[in-house]
Amino acid sequence: MTTLNLTINGQKHGPIEVRDDLSMNDFLREMLGMTGTKFGCGAAQCLSCAVIIDNPDGTSYTTPTCVVPAANFDGKAIRTVEGHAKDGELSALQRAFIDHFAFQCGYCTAGFLNEGQVLLELLAREPVARDQLETVIADALDGHLCRCTGYIKYHQAVRDVILADSKRYLTANK
Ligand code: FES
Numbered sequence: 001m002t003t004l005n006l007t008i009n010g011q012k013h014g015p016i017e018v019r020d021d022l023s024m025n026d027f028l029r030e031m032l033g034m035t036g037t038k039f040g041c042g043a044a045q046c047l048s049c050a051v052i053i054d055n056p057d058g059t060s061y062t063t064p065t066c067v068v069p070a071a072n073f074d075g076k077a078i079r080t081v082e083g084h085a086k087d088g089e090l091s092a093l094q095r096a097f098i099d100h101f102a103f104q105c106g107y108c109t110a111g112f113l114n115e116g117q118v119l120l121e122l123l124a125r126e127p128v129a130r131d132q133l134e135t136v137i138a139d140a141l142d143g144h145l146c147r148c149t150g151y152i153k154y155h156q157a158v159r160d161v162i163l164a165d166s167k168r169y170l171t172a173n174k
């Protein structure tokens with residue numbers, strides 16, 4: 001057993017005793033009732049289960065939860081799909097996903113949303129030129145599988161959010 005303390009969407013959880021073989025996905029879904037994080041392939045191949053890990057230095061990255069023990073998240077700060085809307089207001093990325101009809105069944109959406117959010121925050125710190133943007137978005141979303149094949153619409157939605165605030169996300173030369 002491991003005693004788990006972690007922060008999820010800004011709220012502290014723990015101490016909670018978990019089995020060492022309990023996956024993070026089961027911890028979120030079964031123990032905390034946070035079912036926005038999905039379980040797809042169960043083999044670290046589709047990223048429908050991805051959540052954001054926030055580093056102390058302000059950087060962040062996504063990680064699958066299906067094959068990673070909850071115990072590995074002890075002491076970490078993470079964000080899940082439940083944390084994107086603030087005070088009942090959807091984030092710009094959530095709104096863009098809806099505006100573009102980017103998802104159908106929605107099973108992959110939390111993973112795409114978390115990945116897109118990490119990209120937005122990266123570009124806010126390290127803007128890129130406009131002519132690099134398509135590649136940067138494609139590289140960021142690469143690895144997320146959508147069985148309903150919403151890839152292009154997800155890509156377009158992320159691009160629209162970036163172009164709507166280009167001074168923030170893009171360098172001035174393009
Ligand atoms: S369910 Fe975790 S990567 Fe597919």
Ligand code: FES
Nearest residue numbers: 104106146147148
């Ligand atoms: S919207 Fe169905 S898997 Fe992506």
